[in-house]
Every structure is written in C-alpha cells, then in structure tokens.
Amino acid sequence: MASSSTDIANDGSGSGSLSSSIQERLFQRLLTSVLPNDHSLDGDSSGSVKDPRPDTAERPAFSLTTMSHNFRRFNSRVGIVFIFQHRLLRLLQWKTPSHTLSLCLIYTFVCLDPYLIFALPPAVILLFLMVPSFVARHPPVPNSVYTASGPAIAPPSEVRAVSEISKDFFRNLRDLQNTMDDFTLMHDKTIALIGPPTNFADEKLSSGVFLALFFSSIALFISAHLLPLRLIFLVLGWTFMALAHPALQRVVIETHAAHLAPKERRAAEAADSWVHADITLSTVPETREVEIFELQHRTTSGEYEPWMFTPAPYEPLSPARIAEERPKGSRFFEDVRPPIGWEWCEGKWTLDLGSTTWVAERCIVGVEVEEEGERWVFDQEREVTSDSRHQPSRAMFIEGSDWPAGGPTSADGIKAQAGWRR
Template identity: 45%
Template sequence: MDDHVPETRATRQEPVSALSMLKAKRQRQGSPDSAHSRSSSQSKNSIQDRLFTKLLQQVIPTDDDEETNNGDKTMANSPQKPPFSLPAMTNNFRRFNGRIGVVFLFQAQVEELFCWETPTHTVSFLFVYSFICLQPHLLLVLPLVVFLLFIMVPAFLTRHPPPPSTSTSSTTPYYSYDGPALAPAKTIKPAPETSKDFFRNMRDLQNVMADFSDGHDAVVSLVAPLTNFSNEKLSSALFLGGTVATVLLFLTAHLLPIRFFLLIGGNAAILSNNHKIRQFFQGLLEDVGGLSDLESPLGDEEERELFGKPIPQTPAAAVSALEKFADISLDTDPEEREVEIFELQYRVGSSESGWDNYLFSPLPYDPLSPSRIAGDRPRGCRFFDDVCAPSGWKWKTKKWELDLDCREWVVERMITGVGFEVPGVTSEGKAIIDEVGGWVWDLPADSPSHDEDEIPTMAYGDLQSETKHERKSSKDSGKYTTRDWEEGASASYEVGEWRRRRWVRIVQRMNVPSTGTTTVTYSTLNH
C-alpha cells in the first residue's frame, strides 16, 4: 500500500500544477479579450511598419552587396549589423534622446564657464589651465582628480546627506561622514518619454544639428576653394607654403616654447570673452586712435581696415585676398603619352604571299597570348578611323606612325615563336638601308628539317639567315645578296597564320574646366 501512495499523489498533482500554470499565464497576459485586441493592434502596426520599411528599402540602396563583394576577411568575419528598419530607427532614437541629456548638460556648463557666467569658476579654471601649461606632466593626474572630485565625492555626499536645518538663518550644511548611509545611491536613468527633459533633449538635439550643418557649410565654403585646386595657382601656393613650413618646423619645433604659447593663447582666448575686458581694450584702442572701427555695430556698411588694408568680411573675400599673394607660374602643357595599335593580318589559303587585312587590335595576338590559347578570336576594329583615344585623352598628332623597329617591342614583351624583319649587314659591317615593313609573323608549329649546311632558326626568326654555301659564294663574288621576307620564308621555313605590325600615335591629356566640381560623400570615403 505504501508503494502506491506516492504514485496516486503524483497523479493528483499533475492537473493541479497545469491549472496553476494556466492561471499564472492568464494573469501575466491579462484577459483574453484584451490580449486579443493587443495582439491585433500589434499585428496591424507591424504590417504597416513592414510595408513602410519595404518601401524605403526599395528607395534607399543598401551596402550589403558592396560589403559582401569586397572580399575582405575581416568584413566577412565581423558581425553583420541590422539593415535599415523604421521601427528600429524609432526605437534607437527614443533611447538615444533619453540618454543624451548629460552631453547637453556638459555643453551648457562649458558655455557658462567660458562666458564668465560665474567669474569665480572661470578664474579657477584659468589657474588650473595655467598650472598645467607650466607643468605638462600633470595631465596624467588630471583624469584622476576629475574622477575623484566630480564623480566619487558627489556620489558619497548623496549617500550621506546633511541633517535637516532647524534654524531659520541660512547656514552651511553640516555633512556627517560617520555612521551608515542615510539615503539611497543616486543612479543615472534615461529621461522618460513623457517628461519635460525628453522634449528639452529633442530641442537641444535639433539645435545642435542645425549648428553643425551651418558650421560644416561654413568650413567647406572657406576651405574647399583653397584646397581642391579649383584655382591651381592659389592651391599650389598654399601647398608650397605648407611644405616649407613643415620642413622648418621639423627642424626647429624643439626650439619653440610651446608651453608659453599655449599659456598665453589660452588665457587670451578666455579673457577676450569677458565683456569688461573687451570694453577696456576697446576704449584703449579708441584713445590710441588706431583701430576704433573694429567693434562697429551691426549694419554699418563702412569698409573696415587693418594697417591700411581692407579686412575681408566673407570667405569669398578672404579667398580673393589670398589670390593676390599666389603669383606663381605653373606648367600649363598637358601630359603626353604614346599609344599603340597592332595591325593584324590573316594568311589566306596555302599561299604565303596572300594576306588579308583582318583588324586593328590593342594586343599583338601572339602565339602564347591567353586569348589565343583559349581559342578566342582577336578583338578590335576594321579601320584606323574607328580607333578612339583613351578616356580623358585626345589625339595630338594627326596620323599614325609605323614602328619599323619590331625587334624592340618583341624582345620587350618576351614574345616567342615569331619571326621578324631586320636590316641586312654588309661584309664591311655597314648596315644596308632596306625598306622594312615592320612585320612580325608566327612560326609554324612543325618546322621542316634543315640541311646540314643550313643555320638553324631560333625562336626569334631572322630572315637574313643564309647557308654556308651562299655565304661562301657571296664572299667569293664580293657582293652581299639580300632577300625579302617572302623569299627568306620560303627558302628557310614556312610562316604561320597570323602576322602583325605596330603603329604608334601621340595623345595628350584633356584639360578639365576649372568650373567643374566633383561631389564627394562621406560614405564613399569610408568604403
């Protein structure tokens, strides 16, 4: 009987546990009606979000294909980031806006510090800055001091607040550092979406985006005309001046008192924001009578001058003023190159003297070229007039010139299995001036057997080769016999199916108008 008791209890507890689990699940999810309505609304919203996301994906191109085709192992092994999605962007913006308040708070405190809202704080910062400029090794101590004074001490004071004051007069709070903590620890929480801080962060984020856009446009309008070589004289002068300054600083940088420059410059920049100091120097300059017009009110259209020279008021005026100092001469001759084209001819039938003009190809189509080994036909055009200059270049000469020295480009390309024409040489060692066509033809795959008295033909064929008997007879007669390539070919060996010769022509780079601009995006620079 005792053996059956645990079994009956287990069987009785199974429906009870299932019922309790069902009740707990209903308590977590709420009533069935509310759960159904909530699921239907979520499905409705998700369908809308999905449709809108699909529409944006069709409009906005993705970079997944570019990253996949890049072939970089590090990119392939790195975790893939999620694609663009409207719900994800909305959720991330809410999270970001709820946590960006600390950045705007720091920005406000920095502005108050440099604008002399609290003079004691600004003066204290000047003392600290001056002390660090005189002793730069204290920069290693500064992060620890900021961590202790601005993070740890406020956190401890929050846990140990002073007792409530009982007197009516304002006195300094008394902090007790003995005993247990009296208050909970302070934690940084994101601003709720319905709070005023959340909307303040949205306002500050909106203003920061506008300020960044204005600053970006101002910097581009000032720096781009100086550095993008739209005005080559001005950009070249700046490049030359920067190169000279770099060389001089590389040699003399260790002699400059950098600490005193930072000390004087930093203090002068912060002190110039104090309105009292600005008024003092303005009055001093007015008394001297030199620069009273520098602080003229807005709306005054009179021309301001500095040491008798007008001060530029806009970036365009500053660029035009710098152009007067960029009086250097530039080489305006465009770059020149030599281009080549190969005239290919195909042997017709079994006759060695019949050749058909095939086409003009950028490659010589030699016996060991990859396209010929693969069985592909040569590519090119039929006539000289159809040959175009490379992109960005134009023809300088009007006609093509035949390259008669075929030995040079054959040996330079290490082409084997071909024969070419060379001028003959007399017995006295003087070159015979024969008209050579510059042809380079293929050698047959199976060369005929040579006689014992005939000189063997090498991979680079020479049609002026002669037998010993012919050389002996020429010496006896005192004459040097020459033969054209057809006779030599028929006498010594057969020719292949293709022959080619090289034509050259001079091109020069086209001048791009100075008004043309090129748009550069940061996404392109990142890739």
C-alpha cells in the same frame, strides 16, 4: 509572439503593434533588396577606394528595426552629454563671471605647472561627482546649519534613462537635432576653408601652401625646444576666453572691420601674387606615342572587311590566337580610348608604313608583309598540294622579313590564305 497574442486578447490594442511590425518587416525587405550588402560597402574589385572603417562582419547588419530601437535607447540616455555641453557653453560665454574666472585660474595653474594636470581627474571626480552624490544622500535640513553627521535620509542619486513619453526625451531630441545642424555647418565651413588650398584644384596655391608647411615643419623640428610653451599656452588660453566675452566680441568685430580687414586683403593679395608669380609649374605635359592596329578579316569572297581596332596585332602565334579567343578592341575608330589617366593630344593619327620594322622588333612569324601601298601584314598563306587537300593543313612559319613578297605558291599554283590582316 506569445506576448503579442496576450496583448490582443487582453485589451485589443495589439492590432496597431502587429500592423506596425508588418510594415517594418516589409520596409526592411525593401531596404535589403535595394541596399548593398555589408561586403560591398567596404569597396569592390573595380579599383574604388576602400572604406577606412573596420570590417563589421561581427557586428549586426543594417536593420530598420534595430536602428529605431537603438536610436530610442541612445536618445533616452544622451541627456547627460547635452547637459555637459550647455554648462560648458555657459562657462565660455561668461554667463556666470565667477565660474568662468575660476576656470581661467585653474587653466593658469596648469600652464604654470603642467604636472597639476594629473591632479585634475581625481579633483573633478571629487567635486562634481562624489560631493553632489553625498549631499543628495544627506540633504540639508531647512532653516538649520548643514551637518554631514547622521544617517542618510534620502535615496542615492542615480542617472537613469528617461522615459520615451517624458519631456526630457523630447528635450534630448531637440538638442540632438540642433547638434546635428551645428556639426553639419561646422563640417561644411571647415571643408570650404581647408579644401581649396590643400586639394590642388589650384596647383599653384596648393604648392605655395605645401612649401610654407614644409619649411615651417623643418623650422619647428629644429627650434621647437626653444619656444616658451607654458607662456604660449597661457596667453592663447586667456586670449580665447577673453574673446568669448560678449562685450569684448563687439569691440573685436568693430576693430577688425575698421582696421584689420584692409590689411588682411593686402596680405592676401601679396601672398596670391607670390604664389602665382614666383611658383612655376611644368606646363608641358608628358606625351607618349601609342599604336593601334586596324584588324581586318577575310570573307569567303576573298575580300577583307574591317573587323576591329585593337592594341595587339593578333598574329598567328599570339596567346589569344592560340587559345582561339576573339580579338579585343573597339569596333569603330572613334571609340578608341587612351589609357587610364591619359588623354589624347590634338595631333592627328599617323599611318605607320614601317610594317617590316615592327614585325621584326616583335619577332613575329607566320606573316607576310606588303611591300607597297598601305603595308598590310597578312597571316602567312598555307601551302595546299593535291596530296594534302583532304588532309589537315600545315602552317609553314617563316620570319616575315625573309619571306618573298608574293608569298608561297604550291606546285599546282593553289594558295590558301589565312583569315586576318592588320
């Protein structure tokens, strides 16, 4: 703040920077309120896939000001990467044939004697870093034979960050923009090429690819040591460099369109026929049977009204009932959903009239089973006598299969039914 005040007092130009700072702070507050925090970016407890990137708790959180500052710093220093990229492209595109051939010869020596690869790093540092730096420190005298003797007459060469108002800064912006576009196109083409055969959208196609890769991996595990790797890498490298030549590219494209494309289509048709004809997948899905209880509650008038459709019977001794929790389920039958990863078959629901069976299988007590009709299972009626009407009622829990159909009746003929049936 002190430096900003000084700028305002000196030249009156600080109002723009102050306004920009206020705008950045307001926008930063808006982003903070909209974007999730750092912990929610790594996944949540709902089962979503967690981001494989490492935890960034020790790193700064997202900030528009930090992002802008770091981008300007990055762009002022990334020029050396684009220079290397352009020089590599010139080599691959045969812009200077002698340079490209030199690269091919070096690659040949490395393929024939792989131990030479350990000599490449110091040789590259000598030829492309040390020698140019020495020549810059001891530049040649015009119109004379170059000699390396004598004191240095020029300052050392240094790689410095370019200024934000220089042409190099905007060249870096242009190259960064084009590189992002190239990466996007390459990413989309790669996903379009690899995705369909490997993501099991077409299960037969992906199964065929899986079988081919499986048997290929087994064959390579067994016979990889018999392959002439030096010759293979040498041929592949020279083939790649030859296909990168512009003149040969035109010949390859014309030959491919005239002769290879029809054969590729026939090969693809044969592979597709094998995949869809010879690979048989199980078309019968696994089926399971589920049960849903229709739970009804008794009103003060003695009538039962529909309450909920639930996967649990909500019997008197169930943990939810003892904890005085409300039953959980769907209010309407149409809202009943299958378990996660499953879907309903086309078959209709069947009313289960074997109430006695499932009551006995679950060892449910404190209920009585209706012997006729829809076989409702009622909460056990509680006995109320003249001596105990004004005392806390006591439930008499007896096995449902042994309870009489009519239920208990007190000496006074008074019944006190519980509130649920299912």
